[in-house]
Amino acid sequence: MTTDREPVLTGGCQCGAVRYALYAEPAAASICHCRMCQKAMGNLFSASASVPRKEFAWTAGAPATWQSSQIAERGFCQQCGTPLSFRYLTGEQISVSTGSLDEPARARPTAQIGIESRVPWFAELANLPASATADAPPPGGAEPVVSRQHPDRDA
Secondary structure, three states: OOOOOOOOEEEEOOOOOOEEEEOOOOOEEEEEOOHHHHHHHOOOOEEEEEEEHHHEEEEEOOOEEEOOOOOEEEEEOOOOOOEEEEEEOOOOEEEEEHHHEOOHHHOOOOEEEOHHHOOOOHHHHHHOOOOOHHHOOOOOOOOOOOOOOOOOOOO
16 A cells, blocks of 8 residues: 655565555554564564554555464565564554664664563673674675665665
8 A cells, every 4th residue: 555645764674575654753662572572573572663553554565464363463574574563453553673664773662571581681782792794794705795685765
């Protein structure tokens, strides 16, 4: 579904097959540590930002969905597997994965939930040694990586 409104934020999957637009600033952004979110994201937590469903539209392609419980559905790109959305079946909000936003820094989390499953060393992550991507070349040498990833923003 497309619209004539100007989006506030846009996002999409890694391959570009599925794109979306938010027509309002996210009302809430959070990190969920629950075990279901960990498995759905294949990560330590799920970072997401929510808007009313009326302020959201899929603008290119459509996600595949999976009903992860009797009350919720998750959307993802069937081509590349990028986790894209979460919504309660009876709710008025939809959440998008913060990492799928073209400008993820604009959805700063204000809460953590599901902390019963938070890994015990989570707070220590910020203190680990850090390097830029270019400073840690992939195995095999210095040949530059050519990304097949869709660029941020519609192109």
